[in-house]
Amino acid sequence: MSKTKSDVVSDARGTLTKFIELYQKPGVRNDPVIRAMLKGLLPTASSFETASMAVATLRNAGCLDSDKDSPTGEQKVLKEQPKPAQKKKENTTEKPKQNLRGFTRPIDVLLEDAVFRGEYPDKESHPLAVKLRALRKDPNRVVQVMRFKATYKDVTYPNGKKGRTFEGLEKSVDGKPILEPADPTPVKDMGDFDLLATESTATLDLIIEEMTTLIFSWANGNSYIIPEDPAKVWPSLKGTKTLALITGGDITRVSLLKSLLAENFFRVGPSPTLSFPDSEKYIELFKA
Numbered sequence: 001m002s003k004t005k006s007d008v009v010s011d012a013r014g015t016l017t018k019f020i021e022l023y024q025k026p027g028v029r030n031d032p033v034i035r036a037m038l039k040g041l042l043p044t045a046s047s048f049e050t051a052s053m054a055v056a057t058l059r060n061a062g063c064l065d066s067d068k069d070s071p072t073g074e075q076k077v078l079k080e081q082p083k084p085a086q087k088k089k090e091n092t093t094e095k096p097k098q099n100l101r102g103f104t105r106p107i108d109v110l111l112e113d114a115v116f117r118g119e120y121p122d123k124e125s126h127p128l129a130v131k132l133r134a135l136r137k138d139p140n141r142v143v144q145v146m147r148f149k150a151t152y153k154d155v156t157y158p159n160g161k162k163g164r165t166f167e168g169l170e171k172s173v174d175g176k177p178i179l180e181p182a183d184p185t186p187v188k189d190m191g192d193f194d195l196l197a198t199e200s201t202a203t204l205d206l207i208i209e210e211m212t213t214l215i216f217s218w219a220n221g222n223s224y225i226i227p228e229d230p231a232k233v234w235p236s237l238k239g240t241k242t243l244a245l246i247t248g249g250d251i252t253r254v255s256l257l258k259s260l261l262a263e264n265f266f267r268v269g270p271s272p273t274l275s276f277p278d279s280e281k282y283i284e285l286f287k288a
Contacts, residue, residue, distance in 0.1 A: 039187075104192045106267040108236035109260065110207065110285065113215050116233050131203045135195055139188035145198050146275040149178040166273050179275045197270035208268045219253040240265070 095158045103111065111123040120126050124133075187195065196204040218224050225232045230246045237243040242259040245251050252279035260266035 006101055055253055066265065103129070104267075105236050106211075106260075106265050107132075107192050107207070109234060109265050110210060110215055112234045112236060114210070115225070117214070117218055128203060128207060131200055132192060132195070135140055135199055136187055139186065141187045142184045143195070143198055144184050145182050145194070146179045147182045147273050148275060149180045150275070191271070193267060193270040194274055204270070211266065211268050214257045216253045219256055221252055234252075237265070 037191055085268075107128065108123075111120075111129060114120055114126055115123060123129055140273075147165070151168050152166045154162060155165050156162050161180050172178055189221040190198075190203070193204065196207070226246065230243055231238050233241060234246070240259075240263050240264065242256060242263060245256060245259055257266060
């Protein structure tokens with residue numbers, strides 16, 4: 001009984017399936033003897049050619065590896081498993097440093113010199129800087145201050161900065177200056193010395209002591225060593241005569257303090273018009 005077309009297709013399919021299963025075994029494809037034996041198992045040459053063409057088609061379609069044995073079922077399952085999600089790299093880039101409000105130049109000089117003397121690793125470690133940062137944490141906080149009653153006038157100084165001077169302090173019958181409340185002032189508009197005078201006289205005393213006894217104390221005697229680049233040590237003094245003196249050598253602490261005073265970089269108290277706790281003990285400083 002002759003086979004029907006469907007039988008032929010079924011036989012061809014079965015033959016092809018057996019062939020592919022054998023062909024995928026490790027070491028089979030590249031062994032000429034095994035290949036010849038497989039060819040002999042096929043009913044006709046045309047069946048072998050058909051199977052060969054089918055395998056080539058599968059290979060070209062990416063179903064079979066042309067160089068390596070095709071993966072077994074277990075390997076294929078593992079290969080098809082999704083790759084674990086890669087862990088995102090943590091952003092190790094440093095955050096930009098916060099821009100801090102600068103100090104007044106007399107305080108800057110004081111802080112820079114304290115670092116040069118080896119008392120603190122940097123300016124921000126100085127108790128004075130720590131206290132000022134704390135007081136200015138909320139820049140919009142309002143401070144209520146008392147001022148001496150007098151006649152005030154606005155002035156513009158040679159360096160372009162504006163300020164106020166006063167004439168004729170008004171005094172009471174017993175000779176004490178009369179006080180009056182000033183306009184409430186935001187912390188951001190308060191000068192460093194004035195802010196400390198109104199809210200931390202202990203820190204103000206620290207400044208005055210350091211200004212009068214410690215700043216440039218390294219210049220006492222002839223044993224001091226000038227740094228290679230003084231402008232890096234005292235950047236707030238760039239372009240000043242004081243820095244030129246330091247750079248030139250042959251200096252004394254007294255000559256440096258006189259230069260600081262002449263350039264308005266030496267200050268030991270708040271505004272003379274300001275009233276604050278224990279302000280009476282600063283009267284002589286005001287006069288100076």
